[in-house]
Amino acid sequence: FETASEIFMIKTPAEILKMRAAGKILSRILSEVAAAADEGVTLKDLDNLARGLLKKNRATAAFLGYKPAGADRPFPAALCTSLNDVVVHGVPTRRRLEEGDILKLDFGVSYGGYSADAAVTLAIGRVREKARHLIKATEEALAKAIAAIKPGKTLGDLGYAIMSTASAYGFKIVKGLVGHGIGKKVHEAPEVFNEGRPGAGLELKPGMTLAIEPMLSLGSPWVRKLADDSYATVDGSLAAQFEHTILVTETGAEVLTMI
Ligand code: MG
Numbered sequence: 204f205e206t207a208s209e210i211f212m213i214k215t216p217a218e219i220l221k222m223r224a225a226g227k228i229l230s231r232i233l234s235e236v237a238a239a240a241d242e243g244v245t246l247k248d249l250d251n252l253a254r255g256l257l258k259k260n261r262a263t264a265a266f267l268g269y270k271p272a273g274a275d276r277p278f279p280a281a282l283c284t285s286l287n288d289v290v291v292h293g294v295p296t297r298r299r300l301e302e303g304d305i306l307k308l309d310f311g312v313s314y315g316g317y318s319a320d321a322a323v324t325l326a327i328g329r330v331r332e333k334a335r336h337l338i339k340a341t342e343e344a345l346a347k348a349i350a351a352i353k354p355g356k357t358l359g360d361l362g363y364a365i366m367s368t369a370s371a372y373g374f375k376i377v378k379g380l381v382g383h384g385i386g387k388k389v390h391e392a393p394e395v396f397n398e399g400r401p402g403a404g405l406e407l408k409p410g411m412t413l414a415i416e417p418m419l420s421l422g423s424p425w426v427r428k429l430a431d432d433s434y435a436t437v438d439g440s441l442a443a444q445f446e447h448t449i450l451v452t453e454t455g456a457e458v459l460t461m462i
Pocket of ligand 1: 321382414
């Protein structure tokens with residue numbers, strides 16, 4: 204049987220059109236911002252670029268002024284810029300990008316009353332080989348999770364796909380940070396765990412929209428909250444994150460945050 208909350212998670216065709224539009228705007232802006240992320244550029248420069256492009260597209264930043272669970276204050280920027288050991292929610296500063304950095308850009312867009320959310324991890328200049336592997340593994344974990352989506356599969360199947368990709372590379376899944384449902388609000392039910400057992404948890408149904416965001420660490424899977432509300436690995440290990448907003452379709456998944 205279906206519970207009321209499961210029915211609530213199913214988007215109507217009209218809602219899906221709006222989310223698709225938000226996702227298109229997001230992915231165009233995010234690729235432009237990613238292309239600008241180079242040595243010498245500040246994190247603030249990237250945030251300003253994202254803000255300008257949002258304005259041009261008559262869209263708004265889903266994260267600006269948003270206070271996620273556990274945060275002490277609303278997020279002060281459009282773009283999350285998380286460097287090296289910072290996993291998520293990094294606040295853009297005057298810090299200049301340097302060769303060897305790994306940078307996570309996490310971006311939420313609201314358009315026509317609906318949201319989309321996506322993230323990428325970038326290598327700035329040449330980075331350590333281990334860092335390159337970490338980025339590759341995290342991107343692959345997201346691809347495997349998306350490939351596992353089909354009506355009748357469960358959130359546990361997604362988590363299992365992410366977890367087994369991470370362990371094949373010898374990396375850890377970051378604890379305590381998860382993906383989420385998405386729609387009118389950028390964070391909706393259900394929580395989308397990056398670990399799981401095949402067949403366990405909520406069953407996927409056509410019309411569900413999820414933000415899937417594997418986060419992998421080179422060392423400790425544990426994070427601590429920093430003064431700016433961002434989360435960093437407790438041992439200073441590098442971390443990577445990739446994220447897409449997807450729609451569960453009749454046959455699989457449609458990635459809403461891809462050009
Ligand atoms: Mg997200």
